[in-house]
Amino acid sequence: MKIQQFKINETGLNRFFGSLEAKILDILWNGPEMSIKDVKQKLDQEKSTNFNTVMTVMNRLVDKGVLVKRTEKRSSMFKPLFSKEEFLQTQSKELTKDLMDEFGPLAVNHMLDALDEADPVLIEKLEQKIKQLKEK
Amino acid sequence: MKIQQFKINETGLNRFFGSLEAKILDILWNGPEMSIKDVKQKLDQEKSTNFNTVMTVMNRLVDKGVLVKRTEKRSSMFKPLFSKEEFLQTQSKELTKDLMDEFGPLAVNHMLDALDEADPVLIEKLEQKIKQLKEK
DNA sequence: CGTTTAAACTACACTATGTAGTGTGAGGTG
DNA sequence: CACCTCACACTACATAGTGTAGTTTAAACG
Numbered sequence: 114m115k116i117q118q119f120k121i122n123e124t125g126l127n128r129f130f131g132s133l134e135a136k137i138l139d140i141l142w143n144g145p146e147m148s149i150k151d152v153k154q155k156l157d158q159e160k161s162t163n164f165n166t167v168m169t170v171m172n173r174l175v176d177k178g179v180l181v182k183r184t185e186k187r188s189s190m191f192k193p194l195f196s197k198e199e200f201l202q203t204q205s206k207e208l209t210k211d212l213m214d215e216f217g218p219l220a221v222n223h224m225l226d227a228l229d230e231a232d233p234v235l236i237e238k239l240e241q242k243i244k245q246l247k248e249k
Numbered sequence: 250m251k252i253q254q255f256k257i258n259e260t261g262l263n264r265f266f267g268s269l270e271a272k273i274l275d276i277l278w279n280g281p282e283m284s285i286k287d288v289k290q291k292l293d294q295e296k297s298t299n300f301n302t303v304m305t306v307m308n309r310l311v312d313k314g315v316l317v318k319r320t321e322k323r324s325s326m327f328k329p330l331f332s333k334e335e336f337l338q339t340q341s342k343e344l345t346k347d348l349m350d351e352f353g354p355l356a357v358n359h360m361l362d363a364l365d366e367a368d369p370v371l372i373e374k375l376e377q378k379i380k381q382l383k384e385k
Numbered sequence: 386c387g388t389t390t391a392a393a394c395t396a397c398a399c400t401a402t403g404t405a406g407t408g409t410g411a412g413g414t415g
Numbered sequence: 416c417a418c419c420t421c422a423c424a425c426t427a428c429a430t431a432g433t434g435t436a437g438t439t440t441a442a443a444c445g
Contacts, residue, residue: 119255121343128351131402166404188422205352207257209359212348215264216341221371223345224360225378235357236379242361243376267433302435323443324391
């Protein structure tokens with residue numbers, strides 16, 4: 114799977130996926146392997162959703178390599194190919210790299226600004242890192 | 250104007266705009282106010298492009314608030330509403346902020362990794378910043 | 386006037402996403 | 416065995432963004 118876009122006006126998983134895709138993924142990440150019906154029932158708690166709609170989107174996620182499908186006798190079971198943590202790890206790394214490649218000093222400066230309100234622990238980490246870099 | 254997407258598999262302006270949009274913007278950012286014809290001629294140096302295609306895309310950029318159009322007697326003149334520097338400044342800031350908001354410590358850690366290969370000047374800047382933060 | 390040409394209007398293609406109708410087939414039950 | 420249910424497959428349509436380009440309109444200039 115290769116994520117294509119990072120959406121600026123969204124938050125969380127909606128930055129990487131469509132709205133329904135994101136909801137479905139979140140359900141699968143916060144539960145066991147599920148059938149389409151299972152997922153639909155979860156979705157219905159918030160808003161009634163057509164079975165076929167859920168199926169189509171889930172199958173597309175399989176095509177994209179986000180979900181894996183295991184076909185049982187009567188109902189297929191779906192689960193994510195990777196954990197939410199792995200996903201966020203991968204994406205944040207990719208995006209950070211892209212940002213550095215694309216903007217370099219600009220990005221670092223903005224990061225510094227952002228650090229004004231950041232966790233002191235992060236600042237400590239940064240300090241350590243700089244020491245380490247200077248020793249080279 | 251509000252950029253919606255940051256494309257991961259592209260580079261430069263193509264991360265924010267369509268391919269033709271990006272080419273046109275780049276031309277307008279590296280030259281004076283131009284007519285559609287002027288832009289088309291520039292584009293033709295690389296690849297012949299239909300006049301109407303150029304016009305449509307340029308007008309869409311006006312609609313989006315990226316270009317401004319000044320209608321003359323026979324031909325309208327176009328120029329960007331902001332400079333490339335301003336644009337990159339804004340976008341890198343927005344993206345950095347989003348990255349920090351979305352990933353927090355993860356993003357900082359990745360940034361630190363990226364710093365391994367970074368300009369020593371950046372590292373120096375970082376060090377200054379950290380000193381400053383610690384004094385608070 | 387008529388010719389040229391820029392601009393407007395309109396349209397179609399392609400992709401991604403959300404939505405949903407119809408068809409099909411496997412299994413259980415009377 | 417016939418039938419019915421239900422999960423899945425197949426297909427289709429809508430919307431939005433982008434690239435492309437044909438047709439029509441209108442303005443300037445010889």
